[in-house]
Amino acid sequence: MYVHKLSPEKIKALKEQIEGLSSQILLIAVSKRESAESIKIANEMGFKHFAESRLQEALTKQNSLKDLDLIWHFIGKLQTNKLKQILLNFSYIHSADSLEILIKLNQLTEELNLKTKNKILLQVKLAVDDNKTGFSETDLLNSLTIINELNNLNIIGLMTILPFGLSQAENYELFCKLKTLKEKINSKKLFNLNLTELSMGMSGDYPEAIKAGSTMLRLGRAIFLS
Numbered sequence: 001m002y003v004h005k006l007s008p009e010k011i012k013a014l015k016e017q018i019e020g021l022s023s024q025i026l027l028i029a030v031s032k033r034e035s036a037e038s039i040k041i042a043n044e045m046g047f048k049h050f051a052e053s054r055l056q057e058a059l060t061k062q063n064s065l066k067d068l069d070l071i072w073h074f075i076g077k078l079q080t081n082k083l084k085q086i087l088l089n090f091s092y093i094h095s096a097d098s099l100e101i102l103i104k105l106n107q108l109t110e111e112l113n114l115k116t117k118n119k120i121l122l123q124v125k126l127a128v129d130d131n132k133t134g135f136s137e138t139d140l141l142n143s144l145t146i147i148n149e150l151n152n153l154n155i156i157g158l159m160t161i162l163p164f165g166l167s168q169a170e171n172y173e174l175f176c177k178l179k180t181l182k183e184k185i186n187s188k189k190l191f192n193l194n195l196t197e198l199s200m201g202m203s204g205d206y207p208e209a210i211k212a213g214s215t216m217l218r219l220g221r222a223i224f225l226s
């Protein structure tokens, strides 16, 4: 890991571009592979939300940054044996990708009895992609009744990662599909599933994600490689 020289001019231009496209969007700096020092610099430039995908790497950085007022998001593959540590150290979990994981999260949330519940997003796989996990649309819709009964969980929205190499039009279409899925779930009026968030958009596809209604962007390279 090395310290990137974040460029204040590029960050400013990025923020202005995003604000021009949407007035209400949470900008999350994906700091996986970045040093604690880079995170500190990004924080000085106004970033408060940071996302990590590996628990051990994240805990080391969180420990050296504990004096700063940062909000942590977990975006990596969830492993059952690490869920407790993830619940204890991250405010948001974007990558709940199976019923099994949700059931375990629900159980641990009850056991831990935290003052503030973690905010959970359901990861959805919208297109065939061997490298990515997530609920298929059908699986998710078929699981809603069970998910709704996991009432220790604070499920706030849906998250997706698109496959690489699609056109902008294809990206936009898939992001719109996630928004439609969110509306479909909300229309069922399940008491534990009133979703407000769409975590979609990375460095390569964020303009299309914003146009399709994203509420949370997860940007790594666009911030740290500027």
Ligand SMILES: *Cc1c(COP(=O)(O)O)cnc(C)c1O
Residues within 6 Å of the ligand: 030, 032, 053, 075, 076, 161, 202, 203, 204, 218, 219, 220, 221, 222
């Ligand atoms: C790495 C990563 C990102 C950020 O990707 P960039 O292309 O660097 O913006 C966003 N979301 C997830 C889940 C990631 O793993």
